[in-house]
Amino acid sequence: MKQLKQHLKHLDYPLFATIISLGLIGIVMVYSASFIYAGMDPDINDSSHYFDRQLMWLIIGIGVFIIASLFSYRNLGRLVKPMIIVALILLLLVLIPGVGVERNFATRWLNFGPILFQPSELAKVAMIIYFAKVYTNKQDKLNHFGQGVLPPLIVLGLVFVFILMQPDLGTAASIIMACGMILLFAGIRLLHLFGLGFIAIVSMLGLIFSSEYRYDRFTSFLDPFADPSGEGYQLIHSLIAIANGGLTGEGLANSVQKSGFLPEAHTDFIMSVIAEELGMIGVLLVIGLYIFFMFRGILIAKRAPDQFGRLLAFGITFQIITQAMINFAAVSGLMPITGITLPLISYGGSSLLITFGLLGILMNIAIKGHFNRRVE
Structure with missing residues (x-):
């Protein structure tokens, strides 16, 4: 009991308040974005269906x-190999016909009874921990590309390919970017980092232009009105929602676009509903919370008691921020629509649980950093 009191005393309350604020905004907006759709769907016929599940x-x-914040992050290094193996197996299972669950022309889920689980979410956690642990152990070899930098990139490449085959370019790209940030903060040579970045960009462009589906999705954001009833449909209605919201919005629950016009209003495009109902003020509030979270995460990383905690904190922070940035850019037409959700706000059980798990690890690093400063 005394240990628990000490734990609660040294929580990073600004971080905790930010997390809870985003989660509560998510609950309200999931209900607002989904109650019409859920009420009209004959298979659901319950306007509070998505709200109840999200709650x-x-x-x-x-x-x-809470559990993750109590579990010492240092023990995660021992679990990294089993986590990588399990993540790869689950990603492979998704690709097996009849095993993976298909929705909206993508096969990204596994069915565990009434629960749909997205293995790519576990892959995010596994890769962040793996990169943080490996590059902590290889600090003395980081100047040597073959010995120090390359081996973990092979595992990252496998994960990237498996997720891309679902297809889910957005999640694959967010994992690449988060792992890239770990590489940066680990201290690898900039020449190696820029070289890897160039290879990653060329590879992604090659993959995009090698598939008609990916090419259409990629180019549709440049001129969505060229195919208003096809590839440009979602983006057009997202832009209409944002334009309708103006500065102060149409009012909570008053979005027009969620009423059968904007697909995935409670998942991928929930930010468009926020813009329409709460206006630019609501959008800036959400963006401000993410920015505050980013700076808090960086501060926690800087105060971490060891290199593993430092890299882990940077990886967690930028995994969540990268995902949010990709979502913001997609719904506003600044980049192609990727199908990536908004962390802590969009509807989705596996995404929410994995994100809270990552944030619990980040909180544990913050607590350990506090005790380390007291000792010093």
Whole structure:
């Protein structure tokens, strides 16, 4: 009990308040974005269906956050190999016909009874921990590309290919970017980092232009009105929602675009509903919370008691921020639509649980950093 009191005393309360604020905004906006769709769907016929499930996952997620914050992050290094193996196996299972669950022309889920689980979410956690651990152990070899930098990149390449085959370019890209930030903060040579970045960009462009589906998705954001009833449909209605919101919005629950016009309003495009109902003020509030979270995460990383904690904190922070940035850019037409959700706000059980787990690890690093400063 004394240890628990000490734990609660040294929580990073600004970080905790930011996380809870984003989660509560998510609960409200999931209900607002989904109640018409859920009420009209004959298979659901319950306007609070998505709200009830999101609330349940939020409560469970907070429990996961608390448990993860109590579990010393240093022990994660021992679990990294099993996590990588399990993540790769699950990513392979998704690709097996009849095993992976298909939705909207993508096969990204596994069915565990009533629960749909997205293995790429576990892959995010596994890769962040793996990169942080490996590059902590290879500090003395980081100047040597073959010995120090290359081996983990092979595992990253496998994960990238498996996720891309689902297809899910957005999630694959967010993992690449988060791992790239770990490489940067680990201290690898800039020449190696820029070289890897160039190879990654060329490879992604090659993959995009080698598939008609990916090419159409990639180019549709440049001129969505060229195919208003096809590839440009989602983006057009997202832009209409943003334009309708103006500065102060149409008012909570008053979005027009969510009423059958904007697909995935409670998942991928929930930010468009926020813009329409709460206006630019609501959008800036959400963006401000993410920016505050980013700076808090960087501060926690700088105060971490060891290199593993430092790289892990940077990886977690930029995994979540990268995902949010990709979502913001997609719904506003600044980049292609990728199908990536908004962390802590969009509807989705596995995404919410994994995000809270990552944030619990980040909180544990913050607590350990506080005790380390006291000792000093």
